[in-house]
Amino acid sequence: MLTAHPGLPEFDYIKPKTLAEASAFLAEHSKDARIFVGGTDVFVRMRDGFWKEKYLVDVKGLEGMKSVSFDPRAGLTIGAAVNMNQIAESAEVKAHYPLLAEAAHSVASFQLRSRATIAGNICNASPAGDTIGAGMVFGGSLSVHGVGGFRREPLDGFFLGPGRTQLQAGDVVTAVHLPLPPKGAAGKYIKLGRNNIGDLAIIGVTALGWRDGETPSGYRFRIALASVAPVPLVPVAAEKILAEKPITDAVIAEAANAAMEAATPIDDVRGSARYRKLMVRNLTKQAVAEVWGRIQ
Numbered sequence: 001m002l003t004a005h006p007g008l009p010e011f012d013y014i015k016p017k018t019l020a021e022a023s024a025f026l027a028e029h030s031k032d033a034r035i036f037v038g039g040t041d042v043f044v045r046m047r048d049g050f051w052k053e054k055y056l057v058d059v060k061g062l063e064g065m066k067s068v069s070f071d072p073r074a075g076l077t078i079g080a081a082v083n084m085n086q087i088a089e090s091a092e093v094k095a096h097y098p099l100l101a102e103a104a105h106s107v108a109s110f111q112l113r114s115r116a117t118i119a120g121n122i123c124n125a126s127p128a129g130d131t132i133g134a135g136m137v138f139g140g141s142l143s144v145h146g147v148g149g150f151r152r153e154p155l156d157g158f159f160l161g162p163g164r165t166q167l168q169a170g171d172v173v174t175a176v177h178l179p180l181p182p183k184g185a186a187g188k189y190i191k192l193g194r195n196n197i198g199d200l201a202i203i204g205v206t207a208l209g210w211r212d213g214e215t216p217s218g219y220r221f222r223i224a225l226a227s228v229a230p231v232p233l234v235p236v237a238a239e240k241i242l243a244e245k246p247i248t249d250a251v252i253a254e255a256a257n258a259a260m261e262a263a264t265p266i267d268d269v270r271g272s273a274r275y276r277k278l279m280v281r282n283l284t285k286q287a288v289a290e291v292w293g294r295i296q
């Protein structure tokens, strides 16, 4: 049972000097150590008694964690300790990935965003994470340092369930990578919350669209839905409709309906399953129509 006045339990603060040291410590203490960066999920879960780790491992001082860089061929690299405000304000993110800047800016309040990171948002694996959809529609991946060295983890297939990912004991995400967006792409993130600041999404719709000479419709859309399934959801049938049929208002409505059909939300304090499903239809229609208006 939750106490009315919870407090943080005691823990040891560990600050490794190298990634090798961090991975070795985390692997050795896989049952009772946890990474934190911004700590905006970790400390709340610890305070509320859901997590009881003996060691909290602060990795934000490690090499390469604090920079954002853009390469015109390789795309964007965001260090794992870069916070949401830095992403939302980055000139390179705003110029090349405005959809990501929009999603980062939608997270809670300025104060929260000065701690919260996109890497933490992704690794926390909440289906409601606001920046996960942008990572997915751009075809993003993670740089992960584990006991065996570095590897890449695509976001496609990364999420296994609420709070569960492909990460293994000893893994430290060092950066989030987004490839170059398709030429002429436009995106939109619509977050439905109970208020305009500081709330998780009741549902979130991320849409990215671009001209594509290889699809029958001449366009391709990537869509990701937040808070409607145990993992961030890609409504594949909706994307297929938009790739295959000449795009009209009726086809956008058909795709939005397919997105609603794919959603399997739950009832909770923020909204009923029925409301969420209907809002997936309405907001997918709105997001896709807005993107379509900008790319045609």
Ligand SMILES: Cc1cc2nc3c(=O)[nH]c(=O)nc-3n(C[C@H](O)[C@H](O)[C@H](O)COP(=O)(O)OP(=O)(O)OC[C@H]3O[C@@H](n4cnc5c(N)ncnc54)[C@H](O)[C@@H]3O)c2cc1C
Binding pocket: 034, 035, 036, 037, 038, 039, 040, 041, 042, 043, 044, 059, 080, 106, 107, 108, 112, 115, 116, 117, 118, 119, 120, 121, 122, 123, 124, 128, 129, 130, 131, 167, 171, 172, 173, 174, 198, 199, 200, 201
């Ligand atoms: C008041 C409040 C409002 C919030 N509002 C929103 C909101 O509007 N939208 C939203 O999406 N979220 C929201 N959140 C949740 C939270 O702020 C985000 O998920 C945030 O992005 C987490 O980032 P962090 O750096 O604080 O993660 P942490 O708390 O440091 O870590 C989160 C999880 O990821 C793991 N992790 C972190 N970094 C790494 C790494 N480098 N490698 C491997 N694992 C790692 C941690 O072990 C932990 O399991 C809110 C939280 C609070 C307290």
